[in-house]
Amino acid sequence: MSNAYQRLCETFTRLARFSHLDAIAGWDMQTCMPSGGSAARTEALTELRILSHQILTDPHVGELLQQAQQEPLSDEQHASLREMARRYGHAVVLPESLVSAQALAGMHCEHAWREQRRNNDWQGFLKNFTEVVRLSREEAQIRAQASGLSRYDALLDRYEPGMTAARLDAIFAQVKQWLPSLLQQIIEKQRSQTLTESQGPFSVEQQRALGVDVMGLLGFDFNHGRLDVSAHPFCGGVPDDVRITTRYNEQDFLGALLGIIHETGHARYEQNLPRQWAGLPIAEARSTAIHESQSLLFEMQLARGTPFLNVLRPYVQKHFGDQNAFHGENFIRINHRVQPGFIRIDADEVSYPAHVILRYEIERALIEGEIEAGDIPEIWNKKMMDYLGLDTRGNYRDGCMQDIHWTDGAFGYFPTYTLGAMYAAQLFAAVRRCHPSLDENIAHGDLSLLFTWLRENIWQHGSRFDTDTLIRNATGETLNPEWFRRHIEQRYLS
Amino acid sequence: MSNAYQRLCETFTRLARFSHLDAIAGWDMQTCMPSGGSAARTEALTELRILSHQILTDPHVGELLQQAQQEPLSDEQHASLREMARRYGHAVVLPESLVSAQALAGMHCEHAWREQRRNNDWQGFLKNFTEVVRLSREEAQIRAQASGLSRYDALLDRYEPGMTAARLDAIFAQVKQWLPSLLQQIIEKQRSQTLTESQGPFSVEQQRALGVDVMGLLGFDFNHGRLDVSAHPFCGGVPDDVRITTRYNEQDFLGALLGIIHETGHARYEQNLPRQWAGLPIAEARSTAIHESQSLLFEMQLARGTPFLNVLRPYVQKHFGDQNAFHGENFIRINHRVQPGFIRIDADEVSYPAHVILRYEIERALIEGEIEAGDIPEIWNKKMMDYLGLDTRGNYRDGCMQDIHWTDGAFGYFPTYTLGAMYAAQLFAAVRRCHPSLDENIAHGDLSLLFTWLRENIWQHGSRFDTDTLIRNATGETLNPEWFRRHIEQRYLS
Numbered sequence: 001m002s003n004a005y006q007r008l009c010e011t012f013t014r015l016a017r018f019s020h021l022d023a024i025a026g027w028d029m030q031t032c033m034p035s036g037g038s039a040a041r042t043e044a045l046t047e048l049r050i051l052s053h054q055i056l057t058d059p060h061v062g063e064l065l066q067q068a069q070q071e072p073l074s075d076e077q078h079a080s081l082r083e084m085a086r087r088y089g090h091a092v093v094l095p096e097s098l099v100s101a102q103a104l105a106g107m108h109c110e111h112a113w114r115e116q117r118r119n120n121d122w123q124g125f126l127k128n129f130t131e132v133v134r135l136s137r138e139e140a141q142i143r144a145q146a147s148g149l150s151r152y153d154a155l156l157d158r159y160e161p162g163m164t165a166a167r168l169d170a171i172f173a174q175v176k177q178w179l180p181s182l183l184q185q186i187i188e189k190q191r192s193q194t195l196t197e198s199q200g201p202f203s204v205e206q207q208r209a210l211g212v213d214v215m216g217l218l219g220f221d222f223n224h225g226r227l228d229v230s231a232h233p234f235c236g237g238v239p240d241d242v243r244i245t246t247r248y249n250e251q252d253f254l255g256a257l258l259g260i261i262h263e264t265g266h267a268r269y270e271q272n273l274p275r276q277w278a279g280l281p282i283a284e285a286r287s288t289a290i291h292e293s294q295s296l297l298f299e300m301q302l303a304r305g306t307p308f309l310n311v312l313r314p315y316v317q318k319h320f321g322d323q324n325a326f327h328g329e330n331f332i333r334i335n336h337r338v339q340p341g342f343i344r345i346d347a348d349e350v351s352y353p354a355h356v357i358l359r360y361e362i363e364r365a366l367i368e369g370e371i372e373a374g375d376i377p378e379i380w381n382k383k384m385m386d387y388l389g390l391d392t393r394g395n396y397r398d399g400c401m402q403d404i405h406w407t408d409g410a411f412g413y414f415p416t417y418t419l420g421a422m423y424a425a426q427l428f429a430a431v432r433r434c435h436p437s438l439d440e441n442i443a444h445g446d447l448s449l450l451f452t453w454l455r456e457n458i459w460q461h462g463s464r465f466d467t468d469t470l471i472r473n474a475t476g477e478t479l480n481p482e483w484f485r486r487h488i489e490q491r492y493l494s
Numbered sequence: 495m496s497n498a499y500q501r502l503c504e505t506f507t508r509l510a511r512f513s514h515l516d517a518i519a520g521w522d523m524q525t526c527m528p529s530g531g532s533a534a535r536t537e538a539l540t541e542l543r544i545l546s547h548q549i550l551t552d553p554h555v556g557e558l559l560q561q562a563q564q565e566p567l568s569d570e571q572h573a574s575l576r577e578m579a580r581r582y583g584h585a586v587v588l589p590e591s592l593v594s595a596q597a598l599a600g601m602h603c604e605h606a607w608r609e610q611r612r613n614n615d616w617q618g619f620l621k622n623f624t625e626v627v628r629l630s631r632e633e634a635q636i637r638a639q640a641s642g643l644s645r646y647d648a649l650l651d652r653y654e655p656g657m658t659a660a661r662l663d664a665i666f667a668q669v670k671q672w673l674p675s676l677l678q679q680i681i682e683k684q685r686s687q688t689l690t691e692s693q694g695p696f697s698v699e700q701q702r703a704l705g706v707d708v709m710g711l712l713g714f715d716f717n718h719g720r721l722d723v724s725a726h727p728f729c730g731g732v733p734d735d736v737r738i739t740t741r742y743n744e745q746d747f748l749g750a751l752l753g754i755i756h757e758t759g760h761a762r763y764e765q766n767l768p769r770q771w772a773g774l775p776i777a778e779a780r781s782t783a784i785h786e787s788q789s790l791l792f793e794m795q796l797a798r799g800t801p802f803l804n805v806l807r808p809y810v811q812k813h814f815g816d817q818n819a820f821h822g823e824n825f826i827r828i829n830h831r832v833q834p835g836f837i838r839i840d841a842d843e844v845s846y847p848a849h850v851i852l853r854y855e856i857e858r859a860l861i862e863g864e865i866e867a868g869d870i871p872e873i874w875n876k877k878m879m880d881y882l883g884l885d886t887r888g889n890y891r892d893g894c895m896q897d898i899h900w901t902d903g904a905f906g907y908f909p910t911y912t913l914g915a916m917y918a919a920q921l922f923a924a925v926r927r928c929h930p931s932l933d934e935n936i937a938h939g940d941l942s943l944l945f946t947w948l949r950e951n952i953w954q955h956g957s958r959f960d961t962d963t964l965i966r967n968a969t970g971e972t973l974n975p976e977w978f979r980r981h982i983e984q985r986y987l988s
């Protein structure tokens with residue numbers, strides 16, 4: 001009998017339904033909600049999160065988790081139980097008052113930040129942000145005590161189970177060794193290239209139509225999802241109804257288009273998660289880094305590769321007519337341009353890791369109590385100068401205030417971007433080994449080999465396996481950053 | 495001390511927060527959600543409604559309501575307590591299993607109906623609808639037993655507290671006496687009028703821009719609301735974030751425009767409900783009929799009146815250029831056209847009551863068990879022939895399948911449309927008595943007298959007073975259908 005396990009399934013299914021409403025109300029907040037709706041929405045979502053926290057951390061759930069361990073379960077059910085226990089363990093250590101204070105402070109800080117960033121208002125932001133940091137430190141302290149991890153590792157574990165600062169340090173130390181010279185070589189090489197820029201304006205309607213076309217090409221299921229606009233693009237909703245967003249710039253269609261392709265990678269993972277376990281934690285995406293590996297595989301590995309760019313070209317021409325910029329090698333070069341800049345989300349894939357490492361170093365020090373929130377601008381400026389040679393003094397808007405992530409206390413999230421880029425490179429190399437004709441197929445617009453491989457090796461597994469097992473099963477080894485380095489060298493220097 | 499009352503306030507505030515999420519997820523379902531998201535959304539909303547039902551009907555709430563009666567409360571708090579008790583009483587009689595079965599069956603029937611109506615598929619619809627009727631009869635039976643009301647009155651009370659079929663019968667009997675001959679006279683009079691039709695197409699973008707302009711003129715607060723598109727226009731959301739919808743027809747802009755004005759009437763009521771009681775039942779709209787009185791006051795009393803139409807004219811010309819149709823008396827006549835038709839929501843205000851009375855008579859018989867769902871088409875056809883001289887045989891789509899209301903069991907709702915029209919006429923006449931310069935002010939585009947009067951006499955009171963008291967305070971008498979008759983005569987026959 002597996003009575004306790006069944007009752008856990010009911011509880012987690014109920015939680016998933018509440019989380020569905022959270023996802024839709026959260027999506028609405030970023031895409032539709034008028035500014036004056038913010039206070040009431042924040043209260044409503046906070047109430048729901050408190051409720052979900054109460055349901056999840058009910059002592060009865062703890063007892064059922066114990067009992068279910070003794071029940072005769074299948075391998076899948078054991079994995080499912082492990083993920084339930086993980087979810088429970090993460091939640092039960094936090095007092096409800098902290099959960100509610102964090103939800104309120106986070107939504108408040110994020111909401112005010114939208115205006116403050118526009119106004120370059122660091123002092124205004126610092127006031128709210130200091131409270132967010134204080135609460136996150138409290139959370140880190142509690143999690144560290146409960147798990148035996150360091151404070152930062154304890155936060156990191158929320159996004160990337162099993163990952164540690166020690167492992168990140170080793171990975172990022174390598175990157176910091178080879179990246180600066182690689183970056184210089186690439187910039188040097190590209191300096192001699194002549195480039196014809198595309199000529200705007202590109203109307204929002206046409207950009208959207210192009211985006212929808214390309215989402216179709218990439219297999220996005222519009223019966224279970226949609227495309228909208230938000231200031232900060234994201235992939236939200238639920239597997240049956242995946243909501244991706246972008247933002248349009250009439251002078252540059254490529255930003256929105258590649259953004260849409262990126263979010264479509266997230267969306268296909270969500271749309272292809274295992275339905276047979278729907279509602280249970282095991283049916284959810286493995287981790288934040290694995291999620292990002294799918295979006296970056298779509299955006300960086302697939303879409304910016306020459307075979308796919310040749311497929312993309314006629315779509316662009318269909319919507320924007322024929323321009324010299326879209327011709328031959330020029331169109332490839334536009335998409336391979338490397339140019340260090342202030343803004344992380346606009347960064348090319350070569351300089352991107354510098355943005356992440358900088359944030360990782362700052363947020364770890366912040367959580368470990370080595371620096372204070374007020375110290376951030378100075379450290380930010382110094383590291384931007386060191387890593388990318390850019391001076392951001394006084395420019396908070398395009399400096400330490402540019403990201404949404406810290407506003408609601410998502411410390412431990414940033415490293416997953418670069419982990420995702422590394423996993424993406426490793427996975428794409430594995431698909432190529434498995435299907436030597438991959439690039440040829442892609443060049444003919446046939447993406448089925450790729451999508452079938454991803455479905456079988458990543459998407460359909462949800463959280464069945466831990467990250468290392470999932471990646472080892474798929475690629476023959478655990479995370480190996482060398483694939484990322486090789487990818488950069490081959491694309492930009494060969 | 496008022497300890498029990500305070501704790502009730504906390505519970506009802508919590509319920510209002512969940513109802514906020516219900517409202518937004520429900521709005522999304524009708525405006526944004528792709529079809530494939532329906533099953534998961536239905537489950538999520540059902541889970542939330544079960545939860546809210548559990549919280550509201552917790553025996554502890556019953557005890558607190560008893561205790562609070564003994565506490566020293568202000569008049570306002572007494573009224574607030576009365577509304578809490580009313581809410582509790584309505585919910586506590588229903589078993590949770592019925593609430594959940596109704597939510598599921600209703601959402602299922604409504605969802606399928608969208609397709610079935612398009613396909614004129616009465617048999618397909620009947621299957622789902624029979625289950626909805628069965629559950630509503632069960633609900634009516636339970637409510638009747640608990641309240642001592644008749645089965646239909648018990649359902650009616652959900653929308654219009656205190657209203658009964660006996661009172662409705664008396665009102666509608668009067669209407670059935672004078673309406674047919676009045677309708678004939680009006681049609682006869684209008685037969686001799688020549689009318690220049692406006693020439694489409696009117697682009698959706700321009701129609702929307704016109705709608706937004708007019709919403710601004712009518713005082714809609716865009717910082718606390720928005721305008722969208724849905725197949726079946728409605729006003730949803732929450733007072734801090736009111737969501738109205740319309741649907742556009744490129745050949746006829748007036749339908750969408752008057753629809754927007756109608757929903758703006760609903761919206762201003764919501765946006766001006768008393769904030770000092772936010773989260774409590776007393777802060778909500780008095781009843782469905784009073785809500786409809788506000789929308790119909792905006793649409794029928796204000797917007798279709800000659801003074802306002804002269805204000806509206808330049809807005810129309812700004813967006814659609816100059817057409818003969820917009821000139822002089824012709825523009826007034828287009829908006830005063832009376833023409834009985836199949837579709838309730840397209841009906842003019844003179845034939846509208848016939849649509850409502852027909853539905854009222856059918857749904858009452860259905861709930862009282864005098865007829866079965868399968869009998870509806872025949873009765874519908876007969877009554878349409880009797881009341882409006884129209885043959886709807888075989889045309890389910892534009893006949894008994896045209897409305898969304900029955901699909902989720904909202905029996906008792908339809909009569910509130912005509913009650914709303916009557917209240918609107920009575921209220922507008924009262925504003926005119928209070929401000930003899932009203933029409934002159936409106937003709938100059940100054941709507942402040944009207945809005946101030948509505949705010950002071952209706953909006954700010956929420957559910958503080960029962961309907962009869964509210965209307966007596968505002969107009970000097972309780973519901974008097976004569977004002978509606980006088981309005982029709984003056985507008986169409988004078």
Ligand SMILES: [Zn+2]
Nearest residue numbers: 262266292295
């Ligand atoms: Zn991403």
Ligand SMILES: [Zn+2]
Nearest residue numbers: 756760786789
């Ligand atoms: Zn209405």
